[in-house]
Amino acid sequence: MNVYADNAATAKMRPAALRTYAETAEKYFGNPSSLHSDGQRAAEELSRCRAKTAELLGCSPREIIFTSGGSEADNQAIVAAAIAGEKKGKKHIVSTAFEHHAVLHVLDRLKERGFEITLLPVGERGIVRAEQVRNAVRDDTCLVTVMFANNEIGTIQPVAEIGAVCREKKIPFHTDAVQAVGHVPVDVNALNADMLSLSAHKFGGPRGVGALVSKLPVRPLIEGGAQERGRRAGTENLPAIVAMTTALELSVAEMTEADAKIRAMRDKLIAGLKAVPHCALNGDEKSRLSGNVSFCFEGIEGESLLLLLDEAGIRASSGSACTSGSLDPSHVLLAIGRPHEVAHGSLRLTLSADNTQEEIDYMLKEIPRVVQYLRDMSPVWRDLQSGKRNYVL
Amino acid sequence: MALYSEKVMDHFKNPRNVGVIEDADGVGEVGNAKCGDIMKIYIKVKDGIVTDAKFETFGCGSAIASSSMATEMIKGHPLTEALSLTNKAVVEALDGLPAHKIHCSVLAEEAIKSAILDYYTRNNLPYDESVFKKIGCAHEHDGE
Ligand SMILES: Cc1ncc(COP(=O)(O)O)c(C=O)c1O
Ligand SMILES: [Zn+2]
Numbered sequence: 001m002n003v004y005a006d007n008a009a010t011a012k013m014r015p016a017a018l019r020t021y022a023e024t025a026e027k028y029f030g031n032p033s034s035l036h037s038d039g040q041r042a043a044e045e046l047s048r049c050r051a052k053t054a055e056l057l058g059c060s061p062r063e064i065i066f067t068s069g070g071s072e073a074d075n076q077a078i079v080a081a082a083i084a085g086e087k088k089g090k091k092h093i094v095s096t097a098f099e100h101h102a103v104l105h106v107l108d109r110l111k112e113r114g115f116e117i118t119l120l121p122v123g124e125r126g127i128v129r130a131e132q133v134r135n136a137v138r139d140d141t142c143l144v145t146v147m148f149a150n151n152e153i154g155t156i157q158p159v160a161e162i163g164a165v166c167r168e169k170k171i172p173f174h175t176d177a178v179q180a181v182g183h184v185p186v187d188v189n190a191l192n193a194d195m196l197s198l199s200a201h202k203f204g205g206p207r208g209v210g211a212l213v214s215k216l217p218v219r220p221l222i223e224g225g226a227q228e229r230g231r232r233a234g235t236e237n238l239p240a241i242v243a244m245t246t247a248l249e250l251s252v253a254e255m256t257e258a259d260a261k262i263r264a265m266r267d268k269l270i271a272g273l274k275a276v277p278h279c280a281l282n283g284d285e286k287s288r289l290s291g292n293v294s295f296c297f298e299g300i301e302g303e304s305l306l307l308l309l310d311e312a313g314i315r316a317s318s319g320s321a322c323t324s325g326s327l328d329p330s331h332v333l334l335a336i337g338r339p340h341e342v343a344h345g346s347l348r349l350t351l352s353a354d355n356t357q358e359e360i361d362y363m364l365k366e367i368p369r370v371v372q373y374l375r376d377m378s379p380v381w382r383d384l385q386s387g388k389r390n391y392v393l
Numbered sequence: 394m395a396l397y398s399e400k401v402m403d404h405f406k407n408p409r410n411v412g413v414i415e416d417a418d419g420v421g422e423v424g425n426a427k428c429g430d431i432m433k434i435y436i437k438v439k440d441g442i443v444t445d446a447k448f449e450t451f452g453c454g455s456a457i458a459s460s461s462m463a464t465e466m467i468k469g470h471p472l473t474e475a476l477s478l479t480n481k482a483v484v485e486a487l488d489g490l491p492a493h494k495i496h497c498s499v500l501a502e503e504a505i506k507s508a509i510l511d512y513y514t515r516n517n518l519p520y521d522e523s524v525f526k527k528i529g530c531a532h533e534h535d536g537e
Contacts (some may be wrong), residue, residue, distance in 0.1 A: 379431050
């Protein structure tokens with residue numbers, strides 16, 4: 001049996017989105033900047049997508065900047081706010097310890113350029129409180145950026161509350177909503193967000209396309225032509241934008257039904273995996289994305305777990321060092337207080353409405369088997385069992 | 394996955410010599426759970442020959458494959474040969490490892506050296522200290 005359980009990494013394209021992708025490439029081949037009729041037809045299609053996306057996100061069409069994806073949107077939002085802040089002598093940014101690297105690495109760069117960065121701790125549950133943001137902001141804070149939902153452990157942040165604090169303090173607020181859009185209701189106004197990032201491939205659209213929603217003027221990251229009202233140069237990737245719009249429309253239309261189905265499967269998976277001795281769910285159980293299951297299993301390492309699960313047909317991911325290509329395990333797991341040796345043994349399963357009950361049952365049979373197999377050859381597990389080493393979980 | 398050679402995948406999926414030797418003549422454990430890799434190698438020695446070798450490993454696919462291959466390469470061989478087994482030889486026998494996984498083969502070499510050192514020490518045998526270079530985790534970790 002083959003089970004795709006890595007939807008947070010990228011979700012399979014929706015067939016309807018794939019169709020509109022091909023149709024648009026064929027039919028709307030003109031450049032939207034061209035004055036002739038082929039160009040203008042493409043421009044109309046682009047503006048239809050902009051209006052539709054705005055409607056689905058509760059913002060205005062002119063607030064939407066189509067980008068090459070979530071990373072670009074995050075980069076642009078942060079860099080634009082930093083440059084605007086610097087002009088006013090404000091060089092302090094508040095964020096969290098478990099943001100995506102598309103945020104954290106930009107903040108690292110800014111730090112090199114004299115910005116002061118406050119990364120708020122997210123606690124054991126993986127949730128930052130609005131109160132923490134209130135206490136961290138200062139007169140020279142030029143941006144607060146807090147993700148909507150974490151990509152590894154799925155925990156949902158109190159974004160609207162944080163946004164309200166920022167409104168009150170008149171500080172620009174950006175949220176990386178890449179993992180949320182298309183999965184939970186996202187209304188930019190209700191969130192009190194000034195900027196929001198999204199990415200199509202997380203909700204059944206193509207890879208390499210996304211958007212930055214911005215209520216504030218933002219300078220371009222990519223300089224050149226006057227596309228996107230001068231905020232993002234480059235001939236628009238119309239087929240991808242149309243396919244993203246189709247995927248978003250369908251995701252929003254099917255959200256309630258899909259959510260109930262995915263949640264039920266997730267809860268069964270979580271309950272079943274908890275029966276494995278010395279393991280723990282990562283992140284708050286309630287305030288989490290309905291498709292996210294993230295566990296740490298003591299005494300084993302994540303990459304070998306992933307490879308063996310792949311052999312068994314199960315496509316998953318892990319925050320172990322070996323899977324990240326670095327020596328340290330995921331910063332997200334460390335941020336919620338997992339010790340290194342435990343963080344190495346992590347497993348993330350992210351579900352979609354395409355998964356089935358049979359697949360859940362299959363995973364519940366295979367995962368404990370593979371975990372046990374690896375524990376049986378692990379000297380760490382032996383030491384835990386003999387009492388030479390103390391269990392953490 | 395194309396991350397690893399077929400040889401690595403074979404030794405990872407069907408590891409040789411997994412387990413414990415209860416009455417081992419030498420035991421070596423290297424690595425650190427913090428780093429995500431620990432290797433423990435057990436050897437039996439008779440008349441200067443490594444008559445048996447087994448391993449337990451906590452680690453990634455290449456760590457398990459390296460332990461499996463390294464134990465295969467010393468079993469039935471004289472101690473002196475086992476002592477000169479290099480991580481490079483393990484990598485070659487595995488048809489290569491990705492650059493960031495080379496440390497797994499280093500651990501295998503060190504685990505074997507450490508088991509042999511244990512054997513020498515237990516039996517009060519003289520040995521050349523310079524052969525046993527510093528064993529253990531040498532790299533830095535951030536976020537600690
Ligand atoms: C929370 C979050 N932010 C940003 C990104 C980057 O998005 P993209 O892959 O579209 O650049 C991702 C996905 O990898 C993500 O999960
Ligand atoms: Zn280390």
